[in-house]
Amino acid sequence: MNILVTGSEGQLGRALRRASAASSDRYFFTDVAGDDTLRLDITDAEAVEGFIREHGIGVVVNCAAYTNVDRAEDDAARAELLNATAVGYLANAMQKSGGVLIHISTDYVFGGDPYNTPCREEQKGTPTGVYGVTKLQGEEAVRASGCRHLIFRTAWLYSEDGANFVKTMLRLTEEKEELKVVFDQAGTPTYAGDLAGAIFGIVERRLFEGREGTYHYSNEGVCSWYDFTKAIAEYAGHRRCDIQPCHSDEFPSKVKRPSYSVLDKTKFRTTFGLEIPYWRDSLEKCIANIVKKR
Numbered sequence: 055m056n057i058l059v060t061g062s063e064g065q066l067g068r069a070l071r072r073a074s075a076a077s078s079d080r081y082f083f084t085d086v087a088g089d090d091t092l093r094l095d096i097t098d099a100e101a102v103e104g105f106i107r108e109h110g111i112g113v114v115v116n117c118a119a120y121t122n123v124d125r126a127e128d129d130a131a132r133a134e135l136l137n138a139t140a141v142g143y144l145a146n147a148m149q150k151s152g153g154v155l156i157h158i159s160t161d162y163v164f165g166g167d168p169y170n171t172p173c174r175e176e177q178k179g180t181p182t183g184v185y186g187v188t189k190l191q192g193e194e195a196v197r198a199s200g201c202r203h204l205i206f207r208t209a210w211l212y213s214e215d216g217a218n219f220v221k222t223m224l225r226l227t228e229e230k231e232e233l234k235v236v237f238d239q240a241g242t243p244t245y246a247g248d249l250a251g252a253i254f255g256i257v258e259r260r261l262f263e264g265r266e267g268t269y270h271y272s273n274e275g276v277c278s279w280y281d282f283t284k285a286i287a288e289y290a291g292h293r294r295c296d297i298q299p300c301h302s303d304e305f306p307s308k309v310k311r312p313s314y315s316v317l318d319k320t321k322f323r324t325t326f327g328l329e330i331p332y333w334r335d336s337l338e339k340c341i342a343n344i345v346k347k348r
């Protein structure tokens with residue numbers, strides 16, 4: 055089968071490259087830039103439809119997105135184009151071809167309501183900012199198209215590649231003597247390698263057949279960004295930095311982030327029967343890889 059990965063230069067796209075290296079399926083890795091990467095701009099509806107038709111694509115994994123949460127507040131049109139309108143282009147093209155669209159969404163579709171139990175798939179979306187709003191619109195475009203699809207909502211993604219919270223905190227806890235990190239926003243960090251492994255397994259074993267719908271996938275466990283930072287410093291051996299918990303209003307930003315966006319993964323576990331690693335175990339593995347590369 056021919057498989058198209060969009061946004062393949064990003065964290066999840068790169069992790070999928072590694073996970074699928076030995077597959078007997080044919081993968082096409084695309085993005086708007088990058089060496090060893092085919093060019094495909096998902097905001098170009100004709101190009102998207104042409105690529106899917108010409109290459110006989112059976113599955114699309116959409117890893118392309120506008121992921122800068124703060125910048126999206128001042129760049130709403132671009133965020134909407136990439137996270138919603140272009141997702142509709144992919145979905146309509148797959149509806150025409152009869153293939154399957156695997157689309158990635160986020161825990162930030164939640165957060166506007168005060169709750170403290172893990173979010174279920176069917177729970178109403180209550181996004182608090184442009185990024186979350188446009189990601190929710192993207193999900194709706196997929197469902198409205200009538201294409202065969204799986205939507206995976208994930209959270210707090212990090213990896214060895216690109217810019218992410220783990221890389222930022224590795225640098226800050228090394229450079230700074232003191233750091234304040236919010237403790238009133240809880241969620242679950244997710245190693246992109248684990249999510250890529252899960253998606254690859256589902257594609258490789260055709261587990262998507264008869265299992266369309268929306269699923270939550272993050273690593274196991276719950277923490278705040280403060281706890282996450284403490285664990286990052288611990289695994290990196292950065293003992294000098296004094297990491298203190300703070301409230302969100304002490305770390306001002308353009309957008310209010312969810313205070314509780316833990317994802318309930320029961321549906322994923324029971325449907326696919328795949329193991330999900332604990333967040334601390336995956337974090338330790340990722341930091342060891344980053345340190346090895348230096």
Ligand SMILES: NC(=O)C1=CN([C@@H]2O[C@H](COP(=O)(O)OP(=O)(O)OC[C@H]3O[C@@H](n4cnc5c(N)ncnc54)[C@H](OP(=O)(O)O)[C@@H]3O)[C@@H](O)[C@H]2O)C=CC1
Pocket residue numbers: 060061062063064065066067084085086087094095096097116117118119120121136158159160161189207208209210211212216
């Ligand atoms: N990062 C996170 O913490 C989380 C991410 N997610 C979701 O997971 C998915 C993957 O995220 P992640 O890997 O971190 O994202 P990244 O931002 O790392 O990667 C996205 C990729 O898409 C590319 N891209 C931008 N515009 C286009 C376009 N017009 N056509 C094709 N590709 C384009 C980007 O290029 P460039 O860099 O040049 O813009 C980048 O290479 C996204 O759907 C995201 O919303 C969900 C929860 C958490």
Ligand SMILES: Cc1cn([C@H]2C[C@H](O)[C@@H](COP(=O)(O)OP(=O)(O)O[C@H]3O[C@@H](C)C(=O)[C@@H](O)[C@H]3O)O2)c(=O)[nH]c1=O
Pocket residue numbers: 121122123124160161162208209210211218219222233234235236239279305311
């Ligand atoms: C750097 C830093 C951040 N923070 C806070 C700010 C924020 O509330 C929290 C996380 O910071 P970030 O800006 O890295 O996280 P953010 O970009 O909001 O991360 C989100 O990205 C999108 C793409 C998603 O889909 C989400 O699941 C989530 O991963 O940590 C501190 O408290 N102290 C610090 O020194």
